[in-house]
Amino acid sequence: MFQKINNQNLDKTSNESQQSLEKYLNHLKGFFFDLNYNHITKEFNFPYVSHNAMELYDLNVPDLFKDGRSAYVSIHPEDQKLLVSKGRKSFEELTPLKLECRYTLKSGRSGWVKILATPERSSEFSTNWIGHVSDITDVKATEEEYAIMKERYELAIKGSDLGLWDWDIEKGSVFYSDKSLSLLEKTRESIDPHEDTWNNQVHPDDKEMYYKDIEDHFKGEVPYYFNEHRVFTTSGSYKWIQDRGKVVKWDDSGNPMRVIGTHTDVTESKHREQLILEKNKLIESHNSRLKNFALIVSHNLITHAGNLKNILQLMDMAESQEEKIELSNYLNDVSAGLSNTISNLNEIATSNRNLEETPKLLFLNDYVNDALNNLKTQIKEKDVVVVNDIPDDIQINYNAAYLESILFNLISNAIKYSDKERQSKVFISAEITSASDITLSVMDNGVGIDLEKYGDKLFGMYKTFHQNEDAQGLGLFMTKNQIEDMGDQISVDSKKDEGTIFRVHFINKLP
Numbered sequence: 001m002f003q004k005i006n007n008q009n010l011d012k013t014s015n016e017s018q019q020s021l022e023k024y025l026n027h028l029k030g031f032f033f034d035l036n037y038n039h040i041t042k043e044f045n046f047p048y049v050s051h052n053a054m055e056l057y058d059l060n061v062p063d064l065f066k067d068g069r070s071a072y073v074s075i076h077p078e079d080q081k082l083l084v085s086k087g088r089k090s091f092e093e094l095t096p097l098k099l100e101c102r103y104t105l106k107s108g109r110s111g112w113v114k115i116l117a118t119p120e121r122s123s124e125f126s127t128n129w130i131g132h133v134s135d136i137t138d139v140k141a142t143e144e145e146y147a148i149m150k151e152r153y154e155l156a157i158k159g160s161d162l163g164l165w166d167w168d169i170e171k172g173s174v175f176y177s178d179k180s181l182s183l184l185e186k187t188r189e190s191i192d193p194h195e196d197t198w199n200n201q202v203h204p205d206d207k208e209m210y211y212k213d214i215e216d217h218f219k220g221e222v223p224y225y226f227n228e229h230r231v232f233t234t235s236g237s238y239k240w241i242q243d244r245g246k247v248v249k250w251d252d253s254g255n256p257m258r259v260i261g262t263h264t265d266v267t268e269s270k271h272r273e274q275l276i277l278e279k280n281k282l283i284e285s286h287n288s289r290l291k292n293f294a295l296i297v298s299h300n301l302i303t304h305a306g307n308l309k310n311i312l313q314l315m316d317m318a319e320s321q322e323e324k325i326e327l328s329n330y331l332n333d334v335s336a337g338l339s340n341t342i343s344n345l346n347e348i349a350t351s352n353r354n355l356e357e358t359p360k361l362l363f364l365n366d367y368v369n370d371a372l373n374n375l376k377t378q379i380k381e382k383d384v385v386v387v388n389d390i391p392d393d394i395q396i397n398y399n400a401a402y403l404e405s406i407l408f409n410l411i412s413n414a415i416k417y418s419d420k421e422r423q424s425k426v427f428i429s430a431e432i433t434s435a436s437d438i439t440l441s442v443m444d445n446g447v448g449i450d451l452e453k454y455g456d457k458l459f460g461m462y463k464t465f466h467q468n469e470d471a472q473g474l475g476l477f478m479t480k481n482q483i484e485d486m487g488d489q490i491s492v493d494s495k496k497d498e499g500t501i502f503r504v505h506f507i508n509k510l511p
Contacts, residue, residue, distance in 0.1 A: 161265070163182075169257055314327050
């Protein structure tokens with residue numbers, strides 16, 4: 001009696017548990033099943049199918065208990081062969097069945113399901129699969145939409161000739177598109193997809209700004225990363241790359257986790273940009289030559305004319321024939337200097353060539369002596385002792401008109417601003433500072449210049465610093481302009497009432 005009651009209670013409890021489990025399974029997405037396959041008869045049925053299979057897929061569960069073909073025919077015809085093939089492999093190897101396939105119901109509804117099932121031999125003649133079917137129609141739709149978007153993006157990338165890179169900072173790996181790899185002239189098989197694959201190819205001179213620009217973006221100082229740099233290619237040449245990127249994933253601490261960007265080859269545009277810069281330099285050079293031409297005309301020719309006038313006046317005042325003969329020799333020197341100046345100016349005026357092509361080898365000492373000959377009157381009038389210590393054999397590549405003008409102005413200034421209180425002296429020397437450079441010095445013991453007061457204005461146009469009625473404020477301005485136009489430098493050391501040293505640093509002018 002007690003045994004019978006206990007069995008009844010046990011059956012009741014078991015039924016209640018089964019009903020509870022069934023309710024639970026019916027609330028899950030998809031449905032669970034137990035599929036039995038007979039090796040001999042090749043027939044199959046479903047000993048168990050959760051009831052929501054009927055609601056979700058119009059499957060008659062009682063029918064499936066007897067024959068499973070109604071479930072099979074709901075599979076899309078094009079996917080039935082795949083189901084049979086994978087089912088056979090799972091049966092033979094006793095490996096899990098995994099399959100995504102389409103379905104079409106009698107109602108006309110269609111979609112995608114994912115089947116996962118594990119096989120086991122239930123007897124010598126049959127195999128059972130315990131598994132689950134889930135609907136993945138929405139997932140497939142999303143995947144299809146993503147695939148379309150990806151295809152469109154790839155077409156856009158190809159159409160724009162952009163390379164694509166995707167940097168996983170946590171892993172230190174970078175995906176490079178075929179276009180990005182082609183910029184480096186590398187194949188996918190030949191590279192390690194590491195962040196340094198590209199970094200190591202960046203030109204050393206560009207690396208500092210390359211890293212700074214990406215770091216500025218990481219810090220949030222700029223909304224996206226932008227940089228132009230050169231990369232070394234397999235063929236041994238450099239290409240200019242325009243690099244753009246943006247962080248698309250951050251961690252909870254605000255550190256970048258993933259960056260996506262593009263590469264664009266801008267080598268041709270950089271070359272065009274360089275050509276434009278070179279043309280601009282050429283235009284500036286021509287403009288500078290015209291400006292110097294005007295300055296030489298206004299300054300040097302006026303000086304020559306003044307010298308001629310002074311000598312003619314002195315000849316009128318001369319009391320002896322010997323004095324007139326000496327002044328006549330001075331007049332010939334000034335006249336020769338004027339002719340040389342006009343000849344050099346004519347060379348500038350008529351030349352349409354780049355200034356870099358105009359220079360020629362000139363003996364430096366010859367031009368110093370020409371300047372001294374043109375200044376004989378002033379040297380005698382000021383009673384200046386001039387020492388020319390430049391060797392006869394030193395040659396420099398220079399524009400003749402410029403060299404004449406530079407030497408004339410520096411030496412004439414040294415003479416003009418001599419100190420009346422002591423014997424005036426001018427020392428002219430040259431020092432070879434390297435295999436291609438030479439420094440010319442013009443030193444005097446004249447009145448000097450207060451550099452603390454006038455240093456920043458020394459080479460300005462129309463700037464004068466002494467009460468000298470002959471000063472026009474053009475000489476030093478023009479001299480500095482000509483020197484810098486030739487790519488050289490001028491410096492000055494001076495102390496008031498002690499003297500001045502002007503140094504012209506001729507760069508790459510020695511033959």
